[in-house]
Amino acid sequence: MNKAQIIIVHIGPVQDFIFAARRTRDLWYGSWLLLGDQKSVAYYER
Numbered sequence: 001m002n003k004a005q006i007i008i009v010h011i012g013p014v015q016d017f018i019f020a021a022r023r024t025r026d027l028w029y030g031s032w033l034l035l036g037d038q039k040s041v042a043y044y045e046r
Helices: 014-020 024-045
Strands: none
Touching (some): 014 024
């Protein structure tokens, strides 16, 4: 019998990434880092 598991991940505050971005490139890279974190969690969740 499989046991259900719940994982809670809190990513934030994202607004700090946005306010810290001085250029569009900084904003893009910050978003890319957050996306990579989310992909890692989704991969290991399987």
